[in-house]
Amino acid sequence: MADKGTYVEDSYERDTRYIPTRITADGRDGFAVEPGRYRLVVSRACPWAHRTILTRQLLGLEDVLSMGVCGPTHDSDSWTFDLDAGGVDPVLGIPRLKDAYEARPDGYKPGVTVPAIVDTTTGQVVTNDFDQIVRDLVTEWTEFQRPDAPDLWPDALREEIEEVSGLVYEDVNNGVYRCGFAGRQESYDRAYDQLFARLDWLEERLSDADYLVGDQLTLADIRLWPTLVRFDAAYHGHFKCNRNKLTEMPALWAYARRLWHDHDFGSTVNFEHIKSHYYGVHTDINPTGIVPKGPDLSGWEVR
Numbered sequence: 001m002a003d004k005g006t007y008v009e010d011s012y013e014r015d016t017r018y019i020p021t022r023i024t025a026d027g028r029d030g031f032a033v034e035p036g037r038y039r040l041v042v043s044r045a046c047p048w049a050h051r052t053i054l055t056r057q058l059l060g061l062e063d064v065l066s067m068g069v070c071g072p073t074h075d076s077d078s079w080t081f082d083l084d085a086g087g088v089d090p091v092l093g094i095p096r097l098k099d100a101y102e103a104r105p106d107g108y109k110p111g112v113t114v115p116a117i118v119d120t121t122t123g124q125v126v127t128n129d130f131d132q133i134v135r136d137l138v139t140e141w142t143e144f145q146r147p148d149a150p151d152l153w154p155d156a157l158r159e160e161i162e163e164v165s166g167l168v169y170e171d172v173n174n175g176v177y178r179c180g181f182a183g184r185q186e187s188y189d190r191a192y193d194q195l196f197a198r199l200d201w202l203e204e205r206l207s208d209a210d211y212l213v214g215d216q217l218t219l220a221d222i223r224l225w226p227t228l229v230r231f232d233a234a235y236h237g238h239f240k241c242n243r244n245k246l247t248e249m250p251a252l253w254a255y256a257r258r259l260w261h262d263h264d265f266g267s268t269v270n271f272e273h274i275k276s277h278y279y280g281v282h283t284d285i286n287p288t289g290i291v292p293k294g295p296d297l298s299g300w301e302v303r
């Protein structure tokens with residue numbers, strides 16, 4: 001399995017041990033927010049990285065926090081900069097993200113994952129905690145955000161954002177992985193039921209609302225959307241999440257397309273990377289590595 005997790009009684013359990021250091025305005029962990037100092041490393045295939053890509057773009061942080069993009073497929077040494085000239089990241093000067101993890105003095109063991117933010121002055125990964133990265137981009141990088149940046153984590157909505165995001169994380173973001181990587185029928189059945197019960201709940205919630213919490217875009221939407229955009233392209237087939245497609249849930253489908261168009265989420269999506277990563281890298285569940293031609297994803301372009 002290429003994702004960071006283990007099996008407990010044949011049920012997939014995500015490894016959530018992250019590097020604890022943070023990049024903050026006051027630099028309390030030794031890493032102060034500073035334009036041009038850090039590089040966000042992502043893959044356009046990865047939903048966890050996608051949340052940091054969306055947040056960086058919405059807040060207009062592109063010029064102060066550069067981004068390195070790994071190729072969608074890799075071997076057991078994990079993510080490489082094979083899309084770049086000479087197979088080397090032009091800023092970090094390394095061929096593999098692993099090199100920046102291994103540069104850390106503490107010999108961090110849990111595995112090489114994206115997203116990761118690398119300190120260009122030392123070449124070391126500072127953080128790989130997607131949720132903390134997203135929150136810190138919102139709260140610690142304020143000085144460098146574009147003047148009309150949206151408030152993605154408003155005080156008045158935080159409690160509800162936490163609650164909804166927690167349910168979405170457990171049942172949907174991670175739920176699709178628990179379906180796909182289940183090692184036993186009962187584990188799969190349980191994850192599948194939990195996933196679709198939550199999608200039904202979300203469908204209901206969005207039937208008379210434009211956003212998940214309040215009437216504005218928030219971190220709750222950023223939590224959900226990267227899973228939705230991968231649903232028909234990857235999870236429906238590869239992870240056997242096939243009660244129905246996203247396109248068959250009218251409110252969720254309309255919501256997902258609204259964010260694609262109205263908030264320019266679409267510009268961050270690469271379906272080729274998504275499909276080739278999931279079907280090509282998880283050889284334990286797709287041993288031939290064959291990437292399906294379908295489904296037709298052109299509906300995303302329709303407003």
Ligand SMILES: N[C@@H](CCC(=O)N[C@@H](CS)C(=O)NCC(=O)O)C(=O)O
Pocket residue numbers: 002003004014015016045046047048077078079112113114115130281
């Ligand atoms: N494990 C992290 C998310 C990061 C993650 O699992 N990323 C995957 C890609 S979606 C990864 O980098 N896997 C390692 C690999 O593919 O080698 C979490 O649970 O929050």
